[in-house]
Amino acid sequence: MLSIKDLSFGYGQQRLFSNLNLQLEPGLHWLSGANGSGKSSLLRIVAALNHASQGSIHFRQHQVGSAAYQALVSISADAVCPLQDNTVEGILQLVARCRGIPMEPLLLHAKAFMLQPLLRQNVAVLSLGQQKKLSLTLALAAKPQLLLLDEPFNALDPESLVYCCAQLQEARQQGALVLIASHLSPQSFQLKLDQHLELKAGGHLSVVPL
Numbered sequence: 543m544l545s546i547k548d549l550s551f552g553y554g555q556q557r558l559f560s561n562l563n564l565q566l567e568p569g570l571h572w573l574s575g576a577n578g579s580g581k582s583s584l585l586r587i588v589a590a591l592n593h594a595s596q597g598s599i600h601f602r603q604h605q606v607g608s609a610a611y612q613a614l615v616s617i618s619a620d621a622v623c624p625l626q627d628n629t630v631e632g633i634l635q636l637v638a639r640c641r642g643i644p645m646e647p648l649l650l651h652a653k654a655f656m657l658q659p660l661l662r663q664n665v666a667v668l669s670l671g672q673q674k675k676l677s678l679t680l681a682l683a684a685k686p687q688l689l690l691l692d693e694p695f696n697a698l699d700p701e702s703l704v705y706c707c708a709q710l711q712e713a714r715q716q717g718a719l720v721l722i723a724s725h726l727s728p729q730s731f732q733l734k735l736d737q738h739l740e741l742k743a744g745g746h747l748s749v750v751p752l
């Protein structure tokens with residue numbers, strides 16, 4: 543279970559969340575909200591890429607940021623910015639080494655996302671959709687128990703969209719907790735959701751009927 547308690551967070555003087563509480567069980571969870579409501583920020587905090595000023599986050603009893611926690615989590619967010627100087631293949635190798643996983647699952651997802659002809663390309667020249675596919679490849683290949691996806695369907699072509707949805711459904715069947723942040727309506731996608739939450743100003747969460 544993912545447990546977020548009394549989370550407060552802001553950028554400088556701008557307070558984004560105050561005392562946000564959330565408990566999520568394994569399954570597919572959709573997080574919607576207006577532009578700027580804080581969806582990306584919340585995912586980054588849960589991935590330990592941003593740090594809350596107050597509150598606690600645990601997944602399966604492990605504290606956010608601990609080695610045990612980080613081994614269970616993957617995030618696919620924006621472009622793979624810090625790694626722009628690498629080739630696609632170089633990044634796959636780097637992630638395989640860092641996460642201690644074989645190259646096979648990385649190459650499998652890359653092939654399904656039609657990235658194989660681009661293995662020798664520099665990441666900096668990839669299109670928006672190709673960067674999104676690479677980011678999804680990196681996140682999915684580790685088979686994380688906590689999968690955080692920020693606008694995963696943006697810029698994907700129809701075949702990749704179908705593949706991505708099938709992978710998320712499979713992750714759910716294997717007991718993962720998948721949290722998808724999107725400003726789009728979940729009805730547009732072939733996903734059997736367990737929960738739809740809406741994030742509002744101040745970090746207030748409400749359940750949207752499925």
Ligand SMILES: Nc1ncnc2c1ncn2[C@@H]1O[C@H](COP(=O)(O)OP(=O)(O)OP(=O)(O)O)[C@@H](O)[C@H]1O
Pocket residue numbers: 553558575576577578579580581582583584725
């Ligand atoms: N690094 C940052 N520094 C300062 N302010 C930021 C930073 N990142 C986000 N913000 C601000 O925090 C607020 C929430 O941004 P965030 O990207 O989390 O929202 P979002 O719900 O994901 O939006 P969108 O649907 O447009 O992607 C916005 O007002 C944004 O300007």
